[in-house]
Every structure is written in C-alpha cells, then in structure tokens.
Amino acid sequence: NAGVTQTPKFQVLKTGQSMTLQCAQDMNHEYMSWYRQDPGMGLRLIHYSVGAGITDQGEVPNGYNVSRSTTEDFPLRLLSAAPSQTSVYFCATRDRVNQPQHFGDGTRLSIL
C-alpha cells in the first residue's frame, strides 16, 4: 500500500518556467490538499479538493492551479515560477471531514 505518492522529490526551476507537481493516492480518499512549508513555519494551504471535479482555494492560491479529474490524482501546476515559490510542497489526503490527514514525503522545489 503506497499511500500518498509525490513526484518529483526534488526540482530546480528557473524563474518563469512552468511545471506540474504530481500527487497520487491509492486509499480512495475523497479529500485532497496541497500545502507549502517554508523554513521554520507550519503548513499553509494552497488548494484543496473535496472530491473529483471539485476544487477550492486555500490561504495562498496565487500562482498555482489545480484540477481533480480522478479520485486518485491531484496535480499542482506552477504557471510561471517565481523565487517566492521556493518551498517544500506536501500533498495530503483524508477519508472524511475531521479525519486525520495522510501526507506524502514532499517535493522540494527551488526557483532560481
């Protein structure tokens, strides 16, 4: 049982480039979320989804897009990378509201 799989684990981009961070889960969880974690800080919610076809914005959505065409996958797209988006990105899933979240191992992204 793989749980939550994030790819890639590391990525370096140049300012202005675009890329997609992948998140896949095999637990059939309805809820999926993307967070970013900056040094010495907690996690800030970027976008989340309560089911296939449904997405909503979190605290810091600017510069990011998401889609949820299947239950299993929730990709995060950076449209035009900026140095301020240098961070560690975590994908998380949960079965139902108020259930604990299961996290992937993160993607470490550096924007030069």
Place this chain on the structure above:
Amino acid sequence: TQLLEQSPQFLSIQEGENLTVYCNSSSVFSSLQWYRQEPGEGPVLLVTVVTGGEVKKLKRLTFQFGDARKDSSLHITAAQPGDTGLYLCAGGNNAGKSTFGDGTTLTVKP
C-alpha cells in the same frame, strides 16, 4: 481566516524533563490534530481530538482539547531524545479545510 498560534516556537530541554506545548485560536474548530514531523519527511499524525474537554493519552504524551474547542495542549512526561522533532497542531472545520500552526521545534538533549 482561522488562525492557530503555537507556543513556544522553540524548546530545548534535557532528557527526563517534562514540557507542555500550547495551541491557541480565537476560532472554534470541529476537530484538532497534533502531528510530529522529522526533517525531510511529511507530518505524521499523533492524535485527533473532537470533543471539548477531551483528554487523550499516548504513552508519555497527553493531549487536551479546550472546553470551547478553541485551544489545545500537548504535554510530554520524561522527554527522551527520540521525542525531538517539529510538533504541529492543525484545526479542522466542517468544510474540509485545515489550518496549521507554525509549529514547536523540540530538542531533547541526552
């Protein structure tokens, strides 16, 4: 926006000491989770509390949810070096969103 404040931000203690970490908000949460995160990894769940006044124990860790469901505490008895890590609290609402505190970095020295 629901905010969660954790204190202290950093804590360095000797093995065997007790400690308490606090998580406070002006908002009411339907549930609150405590996670522990080690460097290079994602957060791992320690406990979920959902009822005001609820107390849960996990070996040497005691978690309490405030009566009004706005605050929580984590108490560790006889801390060990293996307890070292970043402790995060997260409050959930009925819309499926979670708000995280900025974390408490705990270092337990042998």
